[in-house]
Amino acid sequence: MADNExxxxxxxxxxxxxxQPLKVSKPEPLLPRxxxxxxxxxxxxxxxxxxxxxxIHRGSEASVTYLELTPLSAxxxxxxxxxxxxxxxxxxxEHRVALAEHGISIKPQFARTDCSCRARTERCVHMLAxxxxxxxxxxxxxxxxxxxxxxxxxxxxxxxxGEARPARWTSIDTLDPATYFGVTAG
Amino acid sequence: xxTAHATYLPDRHLFALWTWDGSAVGQVPKIPGDPETVxxxxxxxRGIAVSEVPCVLIEPERYLELELPEPGASAxxxxxxxxxxxxxxxxxxxxxxxxxxxAIVAAARALRVLQDTVALSGELRAxxxxxLRPYQARGIAWLHETTAAHGGAVLADEMGLGKxxxxxxxxxxxxxxxxxxxxxxTSLVGNWVHEIERFGPGLRPIGWRGGKxxxxxxxxxxxxxxPTLRGHGPALQGKQWASIVFDEAQVLKNPRTQVAKAAxxxxxxxxxxxxxxxxxxxxxxxxxxxxxxxxxxxxxKTQFRRRFVRPITExxxxxxxxxxxxxxxxxxxxxxxxxxxxxPPKIHCDLVCDLTREQERIYDQLLDRAEEEGFGSGxxxxxxxxxxxxxxxxxxxHPGLISGDLDELSGRSGKFDVCADILANNVDADAPTLxxxxxxxxxxxxxxxCAEELGITVPFFHGGLxxxxxxxxxxxxxxxxxxxxxxxxxxxxxxxxTLTRAADVIHFDRWWxxxxxxxxxxxxxxxxxxxxxxxxxxxxGTTIEEHIAGMHDRKSALTDLTDxxxxxxxxxxxxxxxxxxxxxxxxx
Ligand SMILES: [Zn+2]
Numbered sequence: 001m002a003d004n005e006x007x008x009x010x011x012x013x014x015x016x017x018x019x020q021p022l023k024v025s026k027p028e029p030l031l032p033r034x035x036x037x038x039x040x041x042x043x044x045x046x047x048x049x050x051x052x053x054x055x056i057h058r059g060s061e062a063s064v065t066y067l068e069l070t071p072l073s074a075x076x077x078x079x080x081x082x083x084x085x086x087x088x089x090x091x092x093x094e095h096r097v098a099l100a101e102h103g104i105s106i107k108p109q110f111a112r113t114d115c116s117c118r119a120r121t122e123r124c125v126h127m128l129a130x131x132x133x134x135x136x137x138x139x140x141x142x143x144x145x146x147x148x149x150x151x152x153x154x155x156x157x158x159x160x161x162g163e164a165r166p167a168r169w170t171s172i173d174t175l176d177p178a179t180y181f182g183v184t185a186g
Numbered sequence: 187x188x189t190a191h192a193t194y195l196p197d198r199h200l201f202a203l204w205t206w207d208g209s210a211v212g213q214v215p216k217i218p219g220d221p222e223t224v225x226x227x228x229x230x231x232r233g234i235a236v237s238e239v240p241c242v243l244i245e246p247e248r249y250l251e252l253e254l255p256e257p258g259a260s261a262x263x264x265x266x267x268x269x270x271x272x273x274x275x276x277x278x279x280x281x282x283x284x285x286x287x288x289a290i291v292a293a294a295r296a297l298r299v300l301q302d303t304v305a306l307s308g309e310l311r312a313x314x315x316x317x318l319r320p321y322q323a324r325g326i327a328w329l330h331e332t333t334a335a336h337g338g339a340v341l342a343d344e345m346g347l348g349k350x351x352x353x354x355x356x357x358x359x360x361x362x363x364x365x366x367x368x369x370x371x372t373s374l375v376g377n378w379v380h381e382i383e384r385f386g387p388g389l390r391p392i393g394w395r396g397g398k399x400x401x402x403x404x405x406x407x408x409x410x411x412x413p414t415l416r417g418h419g420p421a422l423q424g425k426q427w428a429s430i431v432f433d434e435a436q437v438l439k440n441p442r443t444q445v446a447k448a449a450x451x452x453x454x455x456x457x458x459x460x461x462x463x464x465x466x467x468x469x470x471x472x473x474x475x476x477x478x479x480x481x482x483x484x485x486x487k488t489q490f491r492r493r494f495v496r497p498i499t500e501x502x503x504x505x506x507x508x509x510x511x512x513x514x515x516x517x518x519x520x521x522x523x524x525x526x527x528x529x530p531p532k533i534h535c536d537l538v539c540d541l542t543r544e545q546e547r548i549y550d551q552l553l554d555r556a557e558e559e560g561f562g563s564g565x566x567x568x569x570x571x572x573x574x575x576x577x578x579x580x581x582x583x584h585p586g587l588i589s590g591d592l593d594e595l596s597g598r599s600g601k602f603d604v605c606a607d608i609l610a611n612n613v614d615a616d617a618p619t620l621x622x623x624x625x626x627x628x629x630x631x632x633x634x635x636c637a638e639e640l641g642i643t644v645p646f647f648h649g650g651l652x653x654x655x656x657x658x659x660x661x662x663x664x665x666x667x668x669x670x671x672x673x674x675x676x677x678x679x680x681x682x683x684t685l686t687r688a689a690d691v692i693h694f695d696r697w698w699x700x701x702x703x704x705x706x707x708x709x710x711x712x713x714x715x716x717x718x719x720x721x722x723x724x725x726x727g728t729t730i731e732e733h734i735a736g737m738h739d740r741k742s743a744l745t746d747l748t749d750x751x752x753x754x755x756x757x758x759x760x761x762x763x764x765x766x767x768x769x770x771x772x773x774x
Binding site for chain 1: 189191206227228229233234235236258259260276277278280281283284287288289290291292293294295335336480482483484485486488489492493508512514515516
């Protein structure tokens with residue numbers, strides 16, 4: 001499965017590696033199915049800060065998978081902010097290399113995983129498919145790799161090292177119609 | 187009760203004023219200004235959603251003197267902002283949505299953009315000799331802001347919106363930062379020098395066509411053509427430039443060409459690409475431009491393809507929105523229809539095109555011969571002068587019209603090449619275009635070029651057609667699937683016709699009497715035309731055509747529709763004075 005479907009950026013590849021680690025003790029029979037589910041866009045992901053909720057419909061079956069990632073430490077966030085300019089539009093493979101050269105590990109770590117299916121293993125086909133689906137989303141928008149680990153979303157903004165990235169846009173979802181016109185509606 | 191609200195539109199640097207009647211958008215406020223429907227994020231009963239809101243548009247400069255009835259918090263906050271304060275802005279004040287309709291401009295950014303643009307307009311009032319339209323002031327501020335944050339920027343405003351004046355305004359603000367470089371199509375080097383002299387007298391433009399690189403202290407703008415960049419790249423690469431501007435940057439769309447490699451290798455603190463092509467229609471070209479001006483952000487073509495090009499080609503709508511989000515911080519592309527409220531119904535774009543070496547040689551030879559033979563006197567003087575003028579004007583159009591060598595058309599006439607670029611661009615942008623010329627054979631060359639290079643069949647409306655043929659051409663052109671270009675003889679088509687499917691008009695050669703050109707332009711700009719008409723004139727620099735164009739500026743009162751009145755004026759001059767007029771002025 002070495003192709004450029006998933007993991008065509010080094011940031012996305014971190015997520016592919018969660019599904020298919022380099023060192024495996026035994027072959028993972030579920031991988032081809034998980035891969036195919038993700039490739040056919042059957043995974044719906046909703047992301048909120050460091051948690052991911054993935055819904056997979058296959059035929060009459062539906063499953064919901066939760067992933068929660070371990071947030072980066074404040075020290076790591078500060079160290080990253082020194083290497084990646086806040087105004088960088090896209091995280092590039094070069095940024096990833098720079099972090100590695102400074103010994104900063106940003107491989108995603110699970111704090112918790114859970115799936116509604118009946119499989120006895122944590123690494124069920126849904127969890128594996130979710131990893132592929134997230135690899136795709138991270139490939140598309142690499143900042144997501146860090147944001148999923150609380151880089152700009154976890155409340156530990158890199159304030160010591162200069163300005164936080166100034167927001168260009170405000171999501172409409174965060175606006176309250178009651179205060180749209182000012183403190184009091186009118 | 188109805189309250190009035192003000193939403194700032196950053197890309198246009200205008201306020202949209204609208205009212206809210208307590209539960210829905212109300213009628214436009216009763217104030218003077220341009221009414222327009224604008225997409226804004228407003229409450230819709232359940233939440234907030236993007237909707238088309240009837241507004242009156244007001245320039246920030248006029249906002250403080252405005253007496254707005256029942257101003258709401260947003261209107262008051264912008265008043266405070268213009269008075270130099272830093273008010274808290276309610277969402278209504280910055281409710282301009284993004285492309286996907288999922289977000290509005292952040293409050294802090296809206297405030298900063300307004301105050302920066304107002305400040306910049308004030309600074310430029312003394313140094314830039316041009317009346318900036320609000321969106322142009324914003325474009326200049328945007329160039330400063332974007333190159334400061336990312337090192338480069340793509341200004342992709344539609345043709346006619348004044349990218350050149352925005353680039354000059356930008357360079358003026360950085361004059362002291364060091365020497366600057368402008369690279370443009372080779373026929374437009376003189377035009378750039380001329381425009382910089384005209385708009386930015388604080389800058390020192392130098393046209394450069396190779397040879398020893400001139401001294402370039404801070405404030406110098408070296409202007410050069412793409413062929414010179416290709417041939418003399420190393421000389422330009424040996425210097426650190428404060429800014430480099432690539433005009434018509436779509437020329438560099440193929441990153442593997444020599445010229446694109448030379449362009450990327452020039453070290454500059456700020457890199458700006460100007461293009462009038464619709465960038466989102468050509469994703470590979472877009473990548474090449476982004477890689478040229480912000481290479482650290484758009485490094486890997488394969489990733490760009492995988493991330494955007496492939497899904498967009500496969501029809502993915504989310505990928506289109508992702509692309510817009512990804513490029514929005516470094517690409518500013520405004521269309522005429524979006525800023526129409528700030529535009530007059532007709533905009534003029536006068537391009538002075540350089541002669542090629544071949545044109546210069548033949549032009550000079552014709553005059554040498556005329557000088558030997560003399561013009562004579564009396565009626566003979568008039569006839570001979572008319573013949574020479576006609577030949578000179580033909581050289582300006584295309585040297586092959588005199589030499590007879592018409593095998594290869596490109597690269598031989600400055601005007602022809604510039605016109606060819608504009609037509610290629612307009613065909614691509616789906617902007618039907620009228621081209622007027624006085625000469626039948628010039629018209630035929632244009633038709634031939636369109637067939638050979640653009641693969642399109644272009645009709646030619648000229649005096650040799652009968653009435654039925656004329657009617658057919660007009661009807662065809664006006665139909666929805668009519669031809670993208672129509673060539674017309676100025677004399678045959680100057681009056682009467684309605685050709686409003688075109689909003690772009692090119693005058694390939696110049697006429698003594700501006701009223702004749704204006705009448706021809708009005709084939710497009712007349713009742714039924716709902717868009718802004720762009721009128722482009724092409725003039726060969728340093729030649730008799732400049733003299734003719736100069737008579738326009740003096741509002742010559744000629745009413746004659748033939749060459750004779752203009753020729754009569756010249757025939758009255760003595761030979762010395764006459765040849766002084768006809769000889770090429772040594773310019774850049
Ligand atoms: Zn499962």
